[in-house]
Amino acid sequence: MELSFYKYQGTGNDFVMIDDRAATFDLYNLDLVRKLCDRKFGIGADGLIAIRNHPDFDFEMVYFNADGSQSMCGNGARCAVAFSSFLGIVNGKTRFLAIDGPHEAVLNAEQVELLMGDVNEIASKSEDFFVNTGSPHHIRFVEKADGYPVFEEGKAIRNDSTYAPAGTNVNFVQPLSENEVFVRTFERGVEDETLSCGTGVTAAAIVFGTRQHQNHIKINTLGGRLSVKFHSNPDGSFSDIWLIGPAEKVFTGKITL
Numbered sequence: 001m002e003l004s005f006y007k008y009q010g011t012g013n014d015f016v017m018i019d020d021r022a023a024t025f026d027l028y029n030l031d032l033v034r035k036l037c038d039r040k041f042g043i044g045a046d047g048l049i050a051i052r053n054h055p056d057f058d059f060e061m062v063y064f065n066a067d068g069s070q071s072m073c074g075n076g077a078r079c080a081v082a083f084s085s086f087l088g089i090v091n092g093k094t095r096f097l098a099i100d101g102p103h104e105a106v107l108n109a110e111q112v113e114l115l116m117g118d119v120n121e122i123a124s125k126s127e128d129f130f131v132n133t134g135s136p137h138h139i140r141f142v143e144k145a146d147g148y149p150v151f152e153e154g155k156a157i158r159n160d161s162t163y164a165p166a167g168t169n170v171n172f173v174q175p176l177s178e179n180e181v182f183v184r185t186f187e188r189g190v191e192d193e194t195l196s197c198g199t200g201v202t203a204a205a206i207v208f209g210t211r212q213h214q215n216h217i218k219i220n221t222l223g224g225r226l227s228v229k230f231h232s233n234p235d236g237s238f239s240d241i242w243l244i245g246p247a248e249k250v251f252t253g254k255i256t257l
Helices: 030-037 074-086 150-158 198-212
Strands: 002-010 013-019 047-054 057-065 093-098 101-108 111-115 123-125 128-132 136-141 169-177 180-187 192-194 216-221 224-232 238-246 248-256
Touching: 002 074, 013 074, 030 047, 030 057, 047 074, 057 074, 074 093, 074 101, 074 111, 074 198, 074 238, 074 248, 128 198, 136 150, 136 198, 150 169, 150 180, 150 192, 169 198, 180 198, 198 216, 198 224, 198 238
Parallel strands: 013 047, 057 093, 136 169, 180 216
Antiparallel strands: 002 013, 002 248, 047 057, 093 101, 101 111, 111 238, 123 128, 128 136, 169 180, 180 192, 216 224, 224 238
């Protein structure tokens, strides 16, 4: 069997994209998902996204991490919107379904503005923080993110018994100004540092913005620049959360399965 695929990236977070509106791809063959995402024996990506039809939405995004696990992926969702625009499914604005529920998005030139799900609270973890933005994120502020042992420290926190059995993503955040940060991320499911993480920078922006009394945060990652806007509610929750950044088609191809 020959599979046509597309490769997209959002600030260095890269994804194998499959047009599966005909529902012919064996989505839950996790060995196949892992093979396609393998950087040495497959196409290579942080995750795989299939676009499927849905009766109540423009499309459904089915996302898998490189290890076959599932979660919400902010950068992946932005790439899914760009891919769906390329396929002619959406034009300018869209409402689609992801694993954590409905989302809206707006395409503005090469930028995709994604409405994230509401966040209930920021939880304290000793001197760190925890936020669930559709995926769980442990947030730690550091003085210098460059040179920080992201893999070692991230792996230890990701596998800490506090987060067992599912684990957590880990974000290391360096403040740059009152409304700008540099974020590095250890992602569960990839089990390594990634160049960017959409749900992670969203979590980092909410924590940092709350501390700084700012609601529009600029984010630098190893893979590029993003921004996050949000509204703080009196009860400590957060709504109207927008993740904004580029999404780019890298190449197309075919692979024999």
